[in-house]
Amino acid sequence: MPPVVIALDGPSGSGKSSTARKVATRLGLAYLDTGAMYRAMTWAVLERDVDVEDAEAVAEAAAEIVIESGTDPQAPTIIADGVDVAGPIREQAVTDAVSQVSRVPAVRERLVALQRQTIASSDGIVLEGRDIGTVVAPDAPLKLYLVADTAARAARRAAEEGQAEVAAHVEATAASLQRRDAIDSTRTTSPLAKADDAIELDTTHLTLDEVVDEVVRLAVKAVPDLGGPAS
């Protein structure tokens, strides 16, 4: 039997990482943040002073970059060229450049191959990203597409950064989310898209725990074996 895959896709800041980690923990599954892999690749490209607008140069650099992901949902790790980049990949410079790097086909080929290797070596896994249900794991028995209003997404992200009360920060965050969504959903290779058989879940008015409960319920319905003592 191939490992069970739960695919979580959706726009920036819709709650994919927080939901996926908690669902994986509840169900005793591994967890892979594919956005962190694209961010790590971007960090390493920037470290090499490569112009992210130059797709050929990005592809050339990407061929040499080594990305490693740890899949424990309670302590996920991300390493680029032997460096722990969990902190640096959340910095604004990486956030601003990641959509440019992610649209280079050679980058996607490398990372999708790594993601499929990670699935194959797992005993069941929750993956989150932009193309999990459409490209990385099209046969996943459960695909979710998380959405939330831009205002809610920006407010949540600003709260996480301790800036919820700073209107200019919330506004800039909303603009940054929308800019990334626009690039991610219009690129030629595997754009952000809802798979035809994905279930759309609007989290705007749901708490994180409510979202997690719903995803766990859908997972156990789709794969009854997941409903063992661990859940």
Ligand SMILES: Nc1ncnc2c1ncn2[C@@H]1O[C@H](COP(=O)(O)OP(=O)(O)OP(=O)(O)O)[C@@H](O)[C@H]1O
């Ligand atoms: N349903 C929810 N209710 C309230 N806050 C939430 C909810 N879901 C997620 N959050 C919060 O919103 C923020 C963004 O969530 P998260 O990082 O999981 O989104 P994401 O889709 O993985 O984002 P990105 O695509 O940028 O990586 C976090 O601070 C998280 O705790």
Ligand SMILES: Nc1ccn([C@H]2C[C@H](O)[C@@H](COP(=O)(O)O)O2)c(=O)n1
């Ligand atoms: N499967 C994926 C995951 C991520 N990306 C790109 C597009 C995002 O803007 C960026 C960062 O992802 P995040 O950390 O915000 O989830 O990575 C992608 O193209 N495909």
